[in-house]
Each structure stands twice: as structure tokens, then as C-alpha cells.
Amino acid sequence: MGNEAVFNNFLNIILSKKAKNSIPRKEILKILFYNKHISINEIQKIYKNTHKKQVSISTIYNTLNLLKKYNLLTIIKSKNSTKYEMNIHLNHDHLICKKCGKIIEFKDEVLQNLQKGISKKYDFIIQGHILSLEGICDKCKK
Numbered sequence: 001m002g003n004e005a006v007f008n009n010f011l012n013i014i015l016s017k018k019a020k021n022s023i024p025r026k027e028i029l030k031i032l033f034y035n036k037h038i039s040i041n042e043i044q045k046i047y048k049n050t051h052k053k054q055v056s057i058s059t060i061y062n063t064l065n066l067l068k069k070y071n072l073l074t075i076i077k078s079k080n081s082t083k084y085e086m087n088i089h090l091n092h093d094h095l096i097c098k099k100c101g102k103i104i105e106f107k108d109e110v111l112q113n114l115q116k117g118i119s120k121k122y123d124f125i126i127q128g129h130i131l132s133l134e135g136i137c138d139k140c141k142k
Helices: 003-016 023-034 040-051 057-069 109-121
Strands: 073-077 082-086 091-097 103-106 129-135
Touching: 003 023, 023 040, 023 057, 023 082, 040 057, 040 082, 057 073, 073 091, 091 109
Parallel strands: 091 129
Antiparallel strands: 073 082, 091 103
């Protein structure tokens, strides 16, 4: 499924929940969909650069809250910032630097195999996971 089809699926999920389909909400959804690990200020800046007008912080927060309510959004908090991204993947892992706030997304086969073993051990069907590991990035160690 291409990006446009996946984006339309997200939009249809929101509309099926009887949420208001405003132009700003749809544009904020696009910004979130096509940008990973993005802050509210970055959303506002991209919106202004794209549409040559401001979107209110409350509109952004309302859209984020709606997406979170239906588990369509991941919130990534670090010491210095809060970032947001759409829940496109079922398994999602991050390394977060506690000094600079850098976010590194990763996939690890060993971790996935461990997850399968835990699932089998506890007779549990895992439908997805989000893992955030905090530490110090290579640049901040120096």
C-alpha cells in the first residue's frame, strides 16, 4: 500500500469516528504523516510555510488528542522535548538521548525474537509494541 493510500486510511478512520473534517485538521494530519518525530512548534512552522497562514496551537492540540484517543499517534517524551508521530508501524523502537533529545529509530531482530518468546511463554497475542530506551548519544558522550 502506497503512502497516499495509507494516509487516506488514517483519514477515513478519523472520519468514521464522527470527527470534524476541517482543512486545518487534515493538513496537520498530513504534516504528521510525512514527518517523523515532530514537535508542536515544528508542526506550526511547517503549516505556516505551506499555507502562508498560522494555525492555532489549540487546533494542533485538539488534532493530536483526537489521534491519541484512537491510538493513531505515538508521543515521544525526552528531557528537553515532546515529539509526535503517526502509528504507522505495529512495532516501534527508539533510542532517546537524555542530553540533546535526539531520537534514533531502530529495528532489531533479536528484540523481535525475544518478543515472540515472551508471547509464547505467557500465551499472549502481542499486537504491537512501542519501546523507548533513554541514554546518551555518541555526540553528547564526547
